[in-house]
Amino acid sequence: MTKGDGLRWKGIEYSVRENSRARRVILRVSSANRLDVVVPRRFNRRRLPEIFQAHRDWIQRELQKVQDQPSPAAPRQIELNAIGERWRVEYRGGIDVRIHVEEKTGNILAVARDAGDFEAIAADLTGWLHRKAHAHLAPWLRQVSLETGISFKKITVRGQATRWASCSKLQNISLNRSLLYLPPPLVRHVFLHELCHIKRLDHSPDFWRLLQDMEPNCRALETEVKQADRYVPSWVRMARPR
Ligand SMILES: [Zn+2]
Numbered sequence: 001m002t003k004g005d006g007l008r009w010k011g012i013e014y015s016v017r018e019n020s021r022a023r024r025v026i027l028r029v030s031s032a033n034r035l036d037v038v039v040p041r042r043f044n045r046r047r048l049p050e051i052f053q054a055h056r057d058w059i060q061r062e063l064q065k066v067q068d069q070p071s072p073a074a075p076r077q078i079e080l081n082a083i084g085e086r087w088r089v090e091y092r093g094g095i096d097v098r099i100h101v102e103e104k105t106g107n108i109l110a111v112a113r114d115a116g117d118f119e120a121i122a123a124d125l126t127g128w129l130h131r132k133a134h135a136h137l138a139p140w141l142r143q144v145s146l147e148t149g150i151s152f153k154k155i156t157v158r159g160q161a162t163r164w165a166s167c168s169k170l171q172n173i174s175l176n177r178s179l180l181y182l183p184p185p186l187v188r189h190v191f192l193h194e195l196c197h198i199k200r201l202d203h204s205p206d207f208w209r210l211l212q213d214m215e216p217n218c219r220a221l222e223t224e225v226k227q228a229d230r231y232v233p234s235w236v237r238m239a240r241p242r
Contacts, residue, residue, distance in 0.1 A: 015035075083180065192211060
């Protein structure tokens, strides 16, 4: 399922949210170098490109401002809400080591890098996050699959920019490693959503009926998941995994 809407205009990623109190379209450039758009209720979204075009100079300036900001600091703490783990990160320098991230007792994550080496740190921690996602999210999804009686073929873990998860025609499910940051009920909801896609690949009324049977509160959870990017720290979104 998508984070927000996963839309693009001229290569710029944007998300649209409806707010019944909004009187007009509001544009904001988020720290993740994305355009957040708030529209009034029943607004015709096909008009958006025209609005973007009218404000293109402002949009470019704001995007540039975000890009010119200094790199975020290396994280000192990592909270993986999905699995209830909190790690204190310690930077210990070091060049000639093979393993750059090590889990130590007392929930200390030892990173063999200088704290200022942001890009390398972000890449290393992303690798670690990826392994954690495999180890924890994959068995969890299998368990929910057993519970619901809906089986799938394969799980892959990725770092999608605009999706929390997806399901293919071949019945393979792909999970975003950033799900580790979300509270457990939201992760479970993403799992249920994708499992329902095994039966229905679209978002038809049949799909929603199926999901609602499993999770009566599914509409509210859906809204929460669409806004769940706020649980993911900016270094995760900026990291370029190696
Ligand atoms: Zn979906």
